[in-house]
Amino acid sequence: MASPTLFFIFSLVFLHVMFVLGNITLSSTLSTNDNDAWLSPSGEFAFGFRQLNSTNLFVVAIWYDKIPAKTIVWNAKANETLATAPAGSQVQLTLEGLTLTSPKGESIWKAQPSVPLSYGAMLDTGNFVLVNKNSTFEWESFKNPTDTLLPNQFLELDGKLTSRLQDTNYTTGRFQLYFQNGVLLLSPLAWPTQLRYRYYYRIDASHSASRLVFDELGNIYVERVNGTRIRPQGPTWGNSSLDPKEYYYRATLEFNGVFTQYAHPRTNNAYQGWTIMRYVPGNICTAIFNEYGSGSCGYNSYCSMENDRPTCKCPYGYSMVDPSNEFGGCQPNFTLACGVDVKAQPEELYEMHEFRDFNFPLGDYEKKQPYSQQECRQSCLHDCICAMAVLGGNTCWMKRLPLSNGRVIHVNDQHFVYIKTRVRRDFYDPGANEELPPGADSKKEDGAKPILLGSLIGSLVFISISMLLCAVSWFILLKPKLTRLVPAIPSLLETNLHSFTYETLEKATRGFCEEIGRGSFGIVYKGQLEAASCNVIAVKRLDRLAQEREKEFRAELSAIGKTCHKNLVRLIGFCDEGINRLLVYEFMSNGTLADILFGQSKAPIWNTRVGLALGIARGLLYLHEECDSAIIHCDIKPQNILIDEHFNAKISDFGLAKLLLFDQTRTNTMIRGTRGYVAPEWFKNIAVTVKVDVYSFGVMLLEIICCRRNVLTMEAEEEEKVILTDWAYDCYIEGRNIDALVENDEEALSDNGRLEKWIKIAFWCINENPEVRPTMGMVMLMLEGFVEVPNPPPPFSMHSIS
Template sequence: MGFAPFLAFSLLFPFFTFLSSAPLAFHAVYPNFTASNFKFIDDSGTFLASLNNTFTASITNSKSDSSNYFFLITHVVSDTIIWSANPYNPVSISSPLTLSPAGLSLSDDDSGALVWSTPPLPSPVAAMHLLDSGNLLLLDHANVTLWQSFDVPTDTILVGQRLPVRNPLFPATTEDDDMSFRLLLTDDDLLLQWNQLTFWKLSMDLKAFRHSYSPVSFLAINGSGFYLFASDGSTVVMHLSLNSNLGELFRFGRLGFDGRFKITSFVNGGFVDEFVGPSENCQLPTPCGKLGLCSSGTCSCPPSFTGDSQNKNGCVPADSSVSLASPCGNVSKANVAGELNSSFSYLRLTDGVDYFANNFMEPENHGGDLQSCKDLCSRNCSCLGIFYEDSSSSCFLIWDKIGSVMSAKRSRVGYIKTLQMTPISEGKSRKRIPLVGLILIPSSAIFLVIAIGVLLCFRRLRVLATLQRSESSSSMELDMTLIPGLPVRYGYDEIVTATDNFKTQIGSGGFGTVFKGTLPDKSVVAVKKISSQGAQGRVNFCAEIAVIGNIHHVNLVRLKGFCVEGRQKLLVLEYMNRGSLDKALFGDGPVLEWRERLEIALGTARGLAYLHSGCDHKIIHCDVKPENILLSQSLGVKISDFGLSKLLTPEQSGRFTTLRGTRGYLAPEWLTSSAISDKTDVYSYGMVLLEIVRGKKNCSFEEKDGEYFPLVALEMHMMGGRYLELADPRLEGRVRGEEVEMLVRVGLCCVHEDPALRPTMANVVGMLEGGVAVAVANANPILESLNFLYLYGSKFSEPSNLTPQNQSALWRALVSATTTTTQPHPILGNHKSNSHRTASSHLSSHQLSGPR
């Protein structure tokens, strides 16, 4: 539309908005526009249509006899509502929808209160359009989109629309609905949840296929399927095939009232459900109401319960003297009035039942008995029941709301928390207490309190003595019930059977040997046998199971279980069938292709970024190296052994000075008084990144004419960017120059001597993904802070023919050096900014660990 017609239409449009003699439906509307259902004589409330009339925008009621009105977008042919501005806040028939330069808003006509509006916009609105895709747009005078309905979905996603991570769908509700379902996309899966409890995952559906372990960025539907994409918009992480031979159709995904997610097509005048998740009724949280038993799709009440589960009203205890416990803040009036005495008891469910959430969450506790599980529930008013698994001593709790139970073969037993109600007869006369009783009762109470206090003191002393004996005795087994959130605990005999008596060794390290094993459910695992038997070994073991057991990320190795029996300590870990990066990168097998190296670099960076900033407590790995980066055949990349690190607060980091890690990857601050921080991991990652580029170790005493590759990379960077010469020659040019440059520059940024100049791992991820420029602050190689590489390189070139004993002597001598280093370099000149440091601060990370 040209400027003149646009101006004319703009002048006449306010006049049109006041007409009530004909229905109004335009392909675009402009600011100072107001509409309501009352203004349209055809009762449809339609005021805007897409160019081909595929979709319309209207203010209408959901039912013909309802007085509740909503601002909706509807697919015309199928009469399907695909978006609503106010699905949970209906308005009256005369409530106005207003388009102004500030945005779009819906107000309540009775009170004048704002019901819904678009957020603040960066520039004034010039027009509102509805596209034939179903997307409602607000545009400025430059035709730039200021806001779109596709960014704020309600219960539906259309073809061409993206649903980003952490932007859930909720079912559309009416006035008498109280739903707690949501569809949530995470960085590794698509979940269905009820009251934030997961009951379905796309990855567990037999029709879904996983292609990559890259973090998910968004989901989308097209003509051939349902896809979860990575951040680059082209890498498919997971997909679900749909029928591509249906011809012309209208396809959409929707979260329904019952909690199911369906992908539906409107074809030849009818609806076809192409995918339903979950497919079985009994997989839903509430198919039979509260405590109703779902078996093969039919509902009943468990034994000892009664009710109307067929109508989903749920079940209650058959014994009328027992009632279900109420969650926190929902106490019955009888209890408030003090008319009833109550005490907790637990009503056992029948055998062969389970709860929908148990297979999707970690147990609340491990290692305790059934009574300790009940006690745990009794101490928390939000807990309404338990499921206890005797084989693993696992305790699962039911929180806040109770759904249905389902038939299952798993050996868990369920108990529902109840109140034993004992009425106090109103007709009973209160007996008078004699005067002597009034005197003796308080005195007795005082003596009783004193006696209890003395007993508690003695008990505390006994506990302290027991703890001291426990710490001094290395043979004393740790009480694992004191550590919350532990994974499955296995018996030593189970581990021996799973590993065929530790037959197949697949790795070893400073804390133990790793064996391949197979659990009874046929899943392959890696079993790490902790070799350290001293107190330090116990400390590291406890740290590992406490940390790894509660951390879940696509780029971190999952701890599946553990075993503690006497002096035996073992970890049951996720198995990675391709081994570690050092074997793939430095071994004699097929060369690791460039695209794989990029995926490994990015996956490792994401895992470290999560440890540093995605956990509840910052976790510093302290031993980042190729041996601790594991691979799978499907290009999965996972970091291992991060459980051996410490959880550091800023106050603790300054006191953490114990030398750790592996030569070649240790940051210079290990030998100074500098605090160990997440930037220490960044340095190690930078060294690994340079090795990924070159395809061999950065330094090796075994090579006669070896080179210190980080120094070579620095010199090539300074000599005009001869980055292609740095790539692994085995690749024979199968690389992209700009990607080699990016990895080299990022690697050099990471190994700055000054930790403050190194980027964070989150910034590293941004640089590798292309979202953060390498030239931004803390992301461009600073030559003055890379000066120390010359000393590292010179020290490396000298001892090429040294024996391991001589290497160790050299390392000790360099560590003890105290003279300053101020000699100029031929290119960089004086390194004044660090001239106050001792020579020990310039030692190569290869040298400062010494032989292992």
């Protein structure tokens, strides 16, 4: 009796194994809620969901399943965008194809051949295929690669590999491998677009290439039309000994732009890890040399090869823009601009630091010859545009920000790099990069430091005690008078803001004669300082009642005085003299976003509008999530977005801004903002959060997309179009063609995927419930395509916010 039972159990187990490891039948599904995957017969490869790090998002992927790293070799992408799926999503194989859907049944990604399918299969080669009734592959992952090739895989002339953005970020990145006119090329991309810059590596098959081959033995070569083979050339691509029986192989276009072949032992008792076998180009730091783009590293950083991989470093006085992204570029830890201080000499504001072992060979705006070391240093020091000077022999190249194509070089007796930074105000320099060697000048001073240190500390102690006694006496005797005469501005102690005299600003503006705009509580005038080469300024003169003026003045100083971001208008200084309260800003030559969108007969082109929207979003993200204390702007609208000469958008007019302390999420305040951009919670008896800015951004995003104001007069337009947010949502929900929203803008319509996605983002932002609105961090991820945008709920309802 036992034998039939055992046979039955064995049969069930066998059938289960064959189901899991064999062909995938129609109607089969995988869900993020399960741990299941479709395995190849050998179990070496798996197809299924992989969770993205530290998120609730998943991607559909293929990976090596027998090694601990579970290395991903393919992932699903829709129109060059990573197809991310929320928890609860599923993949289903049907007669029509393979479809990834959200928990609500919305389609996220699909592989949909034109011929009905019979089954799917995960093959031992790592190729996932969809097969018709004639056993022909109708779709296969090998024909739709992402960043990796496997043995037995070919890259055809119309195929390409695109790197991921970071090592653990599978979003489309900055480099691409592709064929052009029969030549295999590696090029940087103008990220986040697909525009290719000049190539940095090529395999020239005399314009007769037919495909890139990764054969079953692990060899990689370009195959010509006549069948001859051309292998990659270079000292880092040798004729390695290959043994596919002992090793797994893969070839990946890495996020850093290096095309690399890796090997991993098949046996579990061997060292488990991928090792670099060979790669091209040999030195990507010097291989990339383009007029456009940042180079192999991000802007203001320089590249060096270490352990066969490029690494990026910041110059002295600079730090990573994003500490988690080494290749994301660097930013100065100080203010470097023109017209900061009209009285001080450059030597009082800046200092020069000498280095020898790196260079930024492009981006020169001035060349001076013959020049000595001292002349080169001084020339940069006295030029407010200059961020760095490089001396080669007797030629001095002057460079401004941003710096590009940085790379390490061999130390040369004729090569000197001079970096300009702010003079240190205390004994701790937050701008120093401790990993970098000190400059040549600083080495000369090292011997004197121990001798001076003792006397310096003694002097400091004596001076500190004396100043403390004086301060206590002064505070007790004079505090009442001081409070009445000079309002305190404690935040200025932590900034580099310059205190201007009223006479200086009156002279700079020629008696406040040229009005260029009106902000909250004041009029803005154009001015010109005398003592700087880059000297055009904008001066806001506060002109309301004393109490309102004082609040405006303090709010603007406290909100923007300690901020530093390329998408915020820079506050240069102030005047706090008698009854006069003035704020001095950098001048924006292209006016406001309102001028550009609504004040011209021809709207700016779509790509320009895209750049402006992204810039505004980055500025708001900085205010909400990257400042020491979150800042609610409270009056985001096109009139408060200024445009500089390079068409960068910068947020201005912080007069209504509210600061949130680090342990706050909400603040109580009176109604603020401008009609048409004000979030509904301003009119309810609830505290407001940074989500009020998100609402205003959503309204403005629709204005940028449609190039029209949110609120129009009924005389000018049809009644249904008077309120843009209402009309746009009606068009969206009724399934109308979006041509009407962009008035047949061909450039916008050609970018249909982004257009529809951004319209949905705007609706999420203007939802009347602040809890439903995304944060600016999430908005940024959706705008840049890192996160899929689900269909938005209705932004308006008849229900109150609870």
